[in-house]
Amino acid sequence: MSDAAIHRKPLFGRTRRRMTARFAVAVLILIIFLFPVYWLFITSLKSAAEIFARPPVWYPAEFNLRTFAVLFKDGDVWAIYNSLIIASVSTVVAMVLGTAAAYSLARFKTGGQNLAIWIISQRMIPPIVIVFPVFLMFVWFGWIDSYVGLILLYIAFNLPYVIWMMRGYIEDIPIEVEESALTDGCSRWQALRKIVFPMARTGIFATAVFTFIFAWNEFVFAMILTRTEVLTFPVLVTHYYGAQSTFWAKIAALSVLGTLPVFFAVATLQRFLVRGISMGAVKG
Amino acid sequence: MAGLRLRGVHKFYGKVHAVRGIDLEIPDQGFTVLVGPSGCGKSTLLRMIAGLEVVDEGTVEVDGAVVNDMRPKDRDVAMVFQNYALYPHMSVFENIAFGLRMRKVPNAETRERVHRAAEMLGIPELLERMPRQLSGGQRQHVAMGRALVRDAKMYLFDEPLSNLDAQLRDEMRTEIKRLHQELRTTMIYVTHDQVEAMTLADRIVLLRDGVIEQEGDPLELYERPTNRFVAGFLGSPAMNFVPARIEAENGGLGVRLPDQTVLALPEGRRSAYADQVGKTILIGMRPEHMHRDREGEQRDGFGRISVTVEIVEPMGANTLINFHLGETSILARLDAYAAEQPGQKLDLLVDMNRAVLIDPESQRVI
Ligand SMILES: Nc1ncnc2c1ncn2[C@@H]1O[C@H](COP(=O)(O)OP(=O)(O)O)[C@@H](O)[C@H]1O
Ligand SMILES: [Mg+2]
Numbered sequence: 001m002s003d004a005a006i007h008r009k010p011l012f013g014r015t016r017r018r019m020t021a022r023f024a025v026a027v028l029i030l031i032i033f034l035f036p037v038y039w040l041f042i043t044s045l046k047s048a049a050e051i052f053a054r055p056p057v058w059y060p061a062e063f064n065l066r067t068f069a070v071l072f073k074d075g076d077v078w079a080i081y082n083s084l085i086i087a088s089v090s091t092v093v094a095m096v097l098g099t100a101a102a103y104s105l106a107r108f109k110t111g112g113q114n115l116a117i118w119i120i121s122q123r124m125i126p127p128i129v130i131v132f133p134v135f136l137m138f139v140w141f142g143w144i145d146s147y148v149g150l151i152l153l154y155i156a157f158n159l160p161y162v163i164w165m166m167r168g169y170i171e172d173i174p175i176e177v178e179e180s181a182l183t184d185g186c187s188r189w190q191a192l193r194k195i196v197f198p199m200a201r202t203g204i205f206a207t208a209v210f211t212f213i214f215a216w217n218e219f220v221f222a223m224i225l226t227r228t229e230v231l232t233f234p235v236l237v238t239h240y241y242g243a244q245s246t247f248w249a250k251i252a253a254l255s256v257l258g259t260l261p262v263f264f265a266v267a268t269l270q271r272f273l274v275r276g277i278s279m280g281a282v283k284g
Numbered sequence: 285m286a287g288l289r290l291r292g293v294h295k296f297y298g299k300v301h302a303v304r305g306i307d308l309e310i311p312d313q314g315f316t317v318l319v320g321p322s323g324c325g326k327s328t329l330l331r332m333i334a335g336l337e338v339v340d341e342g343t344v345e346v347d348g349a350v351v352n353d354m355r356p357k358d359r360d361v362a363m364v365f366q367n368y369a370l371y372p373h374m375s376v377f378e379n380i381a382f383g384l385r386m387r388k389v390p391n392a393e394t395r396e397r398v399h400r401a402a403e404m405l406g407i408p409e410l411l412e413r414m415p416r417q418l419s420g421g422q423r424q425h426v427a428m429g430r431a432l433v434r435d436a437k438m439y440l441f442d443e444p445l446s447n448l449d450a451q452l453r454d455e456m457r458t459e460i461k462r463l464h465q466e467l468r469t470t471m472i473y474v475t476h477d478q479v480e481a482m483t484l485a486d487r488i489v490l491l492r493d494g495v496i497e498q499e500g501d502p503l504e505l506y507e508r509p510t511n512r513f514v515a516g517f518l519g520s521p522a523m524n525f526v527p528a529r530i531e532a533e534n535g536g537l538g539v540r541l542p543d544q545t546v547l548a549l550p551e552g553r554r555s556a557y558a559d560q561v562g563k564t565i566l567i568g569m570r571p572e573h574m575h576r577d578r579e580g581e582q583r584d585g586f587g588r589i590s591v592t593v594e595i596v597e598p599m600g601a602n603t604l605i606n607f608h609l610g611e612t613s614i615l616a617r618l619d620a621y622a623a624e625q626p627g628q629k630l631d632l633l634v635d636m637n638r639a640v641l642i643d644p645e646s647q648r649v650i
Contacts, residue, residue, distance in 0.1 A: 174369060176367055177370070177372075179331075179336050179363075180363065180369040181371070181382070182335075182336065182355070182356040182357060183336070183356045183357070183361055183363045184357075184382050184383035184386055185357045185383055185386030185387050186386055187355070187357060190386070195371060199372065
């Protein structure tokens, strides 16, 4: 693109002041958004006295990992493991099936315009509306409190989203690029692997991240459809709220553990989430 | 080698009947141009030859074998697309090498052939770049290189020059012609531009609304169009069509123009129209088939018209003169030197050997 963006003008007077002001605003916004995260982290490290102290303690006297130790000892971290399994497996399966379906919709116009709309409309149903019919069905199939139950449910729930997103990303790839690969000697599958997937990489990772996060955070179904065996971490967090007492330290510690995988996943994938991969394919 | 043959080929897009029964034989090693106005089905036809589009009816045959159901990869064709369709995530080198890699050509040979193709197109310094770092013209060259590096049975081009600016387009046109003369392979070239068609083709196939209007070598179509559409499509500026009437004229035959001038038909053409006296026709005259009448001479086979110049457009190499014959606005292309003025009277000689007479009902040349 243009080199003009690279050659910045030197900063003089007004421009410099404006930049400083912008920077200050950015920092302020960052503080507002990061503060709850900070509070979550330090709460997980505080002692009980510090948690309930008034005025509040802004940082704990010592970094106390006792709460984490308790979570590990009691086996509560198992919920994180459950969440990981359920979210990962459902994401992978939904991505594979969804991308295949999206390709078919985008390239072969399967079902015309209406099928695609119908598919995304499935996503508009509020979960709470169908949770009890699903519950009864799951009882009947014997899927309550099982991996397979939640995984299938999340796949079904995420598929419309994956199909819709991937259809858009695939449609953005000029069909001639794919056809060019076909005449250059690719089978349909090779064209997908060597051309379509690399070109849709940004979209694939972005969609996968959101799909994973949905499954990771999902609460209503997990709450109703699990008991003890495959508790996911959002459900377990609620177990720490009690009528008599609420275990704030445990809530915070488990939440920290629940945040880290998503944080690292996004951090690692970030370089794939950069836009502009498909630039330069066509005439320009 | 029998080359490529289409028999009764049809294509439907839903209700749109895009290709309506094409019978065509594409000679081996020739340069065939499919030309016609936008939407006439040229791309569709080319894509059916490449195997990118299903043939709804009829057959596509290569060397005598029906290939309707053969995958593009097995047809051994190389194709250049109008929008170039480069692989954006691969370097120029890998773009050009891709077709060879897919066909398992050894690495050393691939490298050599890619470099040779790049040399041929004058882009060896671009090989390490990514497509997004190239200008439009450079992308076009890469697209060409990607096809030329292949040792394909047929090379297909779908308006490969239409996105270039005029000068680059002229250069590339010459370049393509040179490549064809060097490589001597079968090339099928789609364009809506009649100049490209005329200059490049050994053989022109002129399409309209999914049917072939006429095919043949370029000058044959130019000099002997079979209908008004072909006559008007080829040539720039286009042929002038004037309503007229065939009349008997002191022993011979002539064509009476709206201004009552009668242009005598030359000896050789009279017999063909002997039974058409009194018939209303359109006479088609190309701009370059009208000349200044310098000495008032009577040249054989030429008819004289007297006109009033309205607009003068000097083009450098020649001059376009605009005037009216009756209701019809006419363009004549004259030699450059003399400077006519608007309003000036002018005598022109019309080459009656090359004028075409058209039946306005059927639009066919008679
Ligand atoms: N994928 C398609 N779906 C529907 N109609 C199409 C499609 N491709 C082409 N057409 C129609 O078929 C006709 C011929 O198209 P095309 O072969 O692209 O014309 P050309 O290349 O001569 O401009 C046009 O009327 C066009 O609108
Ligand atoms: Mg076209």
